[in-house]
Amino acid sequence: MAEFQLSPTDVLLRRELIADGFTDRDIRAQVKAGVLTRLRYGAYARAELLHEVDGVDMMRARARAVLRTAHESAVLSHQSSLAEHGVPLWGVGLDETHLTRTDGRAGRREAGVVHHRAALDPQWWGVHDGVPVVHPARAAIEVATVYGSEAGLVAACGVLHRELATVAELHDAAAAARHWPGSLGTRLVLARADGRLTNVAEARTRHLFFEQRIPRPEPQVRVLDDRGNLLGIVDFLWEDLGVFLEFDGRIKYEQHRRPGESLADYLMREKRREEQICLQKGWISIRITWADLQRPGVLARRIMKALDSRSPQR
Numbered sequence: 001m002a003e004f005q006l007s008p009t010d011v012l013l014r015r016e017l018i019a020d021g022f023t024d025r026d027i028r029a030q031v032k033a034g035v036l037t038r039l040r041y042g043a044y045a046r047a048e049l050l051h052e053v054d055g056v057d058m059m060r061a062r063a064r065a066v067l068r069t070a071h072e073s074a075v076l077s078h079q080s081s082l083a084e085h086g087v088p089l090w091g092v093g094l095d096e097t098h099l100t101r102t103d104g105r106a107g108r109r110e111a112g113v114v115h116h117r118a119a120l121d122p123q124w125w126g127v128h129d130g131v132p133v134v135h136p137a138r139a140a141i142e143v144a145t146v147y148g149s150e151a152g153l154v155a156a157c158g159v160l161h162r163e164l165a166t167v168a169e170l171h172d173a174a175a176a177a178r179h180w181p182g183s184l185g186t187r188l189v190l191a192r193a194d195g196r197l198t199n200v201a202e203a204r205t206r207h208l209f210f211e212q213r214i215p216r217p218e219p220q221v222r223v224l225d226d227r228g229n230l231l232g233i234v235d236f237l238w239e240d241l242g243v244f245l246e247f248d249g250r251i252k253y254e255q256h257r258r259p260g261e262s263l264a265d266y267l268m269r270e271k272r273r274e275e276q277i278c279l280q281k282g283w284i285s286i287r288i289t290w291a292d293l294q295r296p297g298v299l300a301r302r303i304m305k306a307l308d309s310r311s312p313q314r
Helices: 014-019 024-032 055-069 078-084 136-147 149-161 167-176 183-192 200-211 250-256 263-281 296-309
Strands: 036-040 043-046 074-076 097-101 113-117 125-128 131-134 218-224 230-238 243-247 284-288
Touching (some): 014 024, 014 043, 024 036, 043 055, 055 078, 074 078, 078 097, 078 136, 136 149, 183 200, 200 230, 230 263, 243 263, 263 284
Parallel strands (some): 074 131, 243 284
Antiparallel strands (some): 074 097, 125 131, 218 230, 230 243
């Protein structure tokens, strides 16, 4: 995937291109030839700057185009802000730009832009890499109020793990949003958020534990052998039962593979690591995937069956 490198000044407005001697026909030809990419009505960028970017980065590019013509008091908010900080997103829309006016006034309605009106104190917004954004803690709470507790938990855990905000700041942001529509779900996010969770998969799995009333395990546990040597780090551990859970997916491969290591080599190394933990600690493992999270009830029964099999009452 290409690195996102579009700065606000890389957005070319139609009026600027016209001033440089282009006609509308010329602009259309440049888009058709793949020289320019149309970001939104009247806004373009050099296509080479957006080569092979993903959906999140295209959202960022459109947001820059929106800011070029937005009111000077407008800042990016919700997922539009979180994306600027590199916080992984899940369960949110990527086709709209979210803006909040710092002067407390409502903005005009336009396609592809969601305007929010709020009285933003200086503590809740700033400029990040040349882009005005709301504070990450506030953005995570905003996502929770619009998209629900699971999406909000993913956002909050991402913010905490990257040390972009503290737990206290999340609570302060939630307090400021207590009268917003959808704010009741923020208390669930605050109760469940944990900065030890490193990615979307782990945050969603933690959400599953709460929603399905599964005993909560310890996340990101370092497992040592009898001599104190590190056997590995497991995603979740029920140590009293000798059960650990690992998420099996592309995220872990991208995070933990070694330089030059193929997928097959990585999977073999993971299998050996898991075998060593099971053999030396006498534990059992549960492996889950993205597909499992789509059937939470079925997955919960599978996890509970494994936990019950290790219960001393059996």
